[in-house]
Amino acid sequence: MQPVNDAPGCLFCRIAASEVPATIVRSSDRLVAFRDVNPQAPTHVLVMPRAHHPDVDALAKADPETLAELVRAAAEIAVEEQLDAFRQRAVPEPGGVLREAPQLTNDARLEVPTTAICTGYTSDEYKAAVKEGYAWLGGCAELRNVTWVDLPTSHWPMWSRPEELARIIGDVANADAP
Numbered sequence: 807m808q809p810v811n812d813a814p815g816c817l818f819c820r821i822a823a824s825e826v827p828a829t830i831v832r833s834s835d836r837l838v839a840f841r842d843v844n845p846q847a848p849t850h851v852l853v854m855p856r857a858h859h860p861d862v863d864a865l866a867k868a869d870p871e872t873l874a875e876l877v878r879a880a881a882e883i884a885v886e887e888q889l890d891a892f893r894q895r896a897v898p899e900p901g902g903v904l905r906e907a908p909q910l911t912n913d914a915r916l917e918v919p920t921t922a923i924c925t926g927y928t929s930d931e932y933k934a935a936v937k938e939g940y941a942w943l944g945g946c947a948e949l950r951n952v953t954w955v956d957l958p959t960s961h962w963p964m965w966s967r968p969e970e971l972a973r974i975i976g977d978v979a980n981a982d983a984p
């Protein structure tokens with residue numbers, strides 16, 4: 807279906823036609839998604855059909871395939887935006903890239919106080935896994951000064967229990983401060 811602008815002057819149609827600037831995050835024959843200039847949330851993306859329809863009921867009757875594409879696009883954009891936000895906040899851009907795995911040999915490293923914040927499994931489950939020699943916990947068995955802290959939630963505690971996680975890390979950082 808060709809886009810039809812039967813509502814001259816409509817702001818959204820002008821955005822779709824690139825007559826009004828917008829930060830486009832997705833564009834296809836049928837739809838355009840762009841960032842709201844007056845966001846009501848950290849991420850606020852509008853997804854709209856290229857063709858003008860007075861409301862979603864009219865769109866559903868006139869062009870159900872485009873409505874389905876809108877719904878699908880909105881879900882995909884939500885995932886992409888979450889991932890972008892996650893990358894920005896949790897995975898800072900590295901200053902340089904390490905090309906070879908470092909080999910740490912100084913035995914003193916095993917005395918460094920280590921705090922294990924257990925979120926996806928309990929500390930007892932982690933300790934048992936260390937004892938059984940699970941590869942993904944490689945090296946943990948050698949550490950001589952480990953404090954285990956339980957924070958039951960998920961493997962993304964920075965989203966599910968951020969304040970408690972921050973408090974634990976802050977307490978650990980302050981504990982040995984001069």
Ligand SMILES: [Zn+2]
Nearest residue numbers: 816818819858
């Ligand atoms: Zn319009």
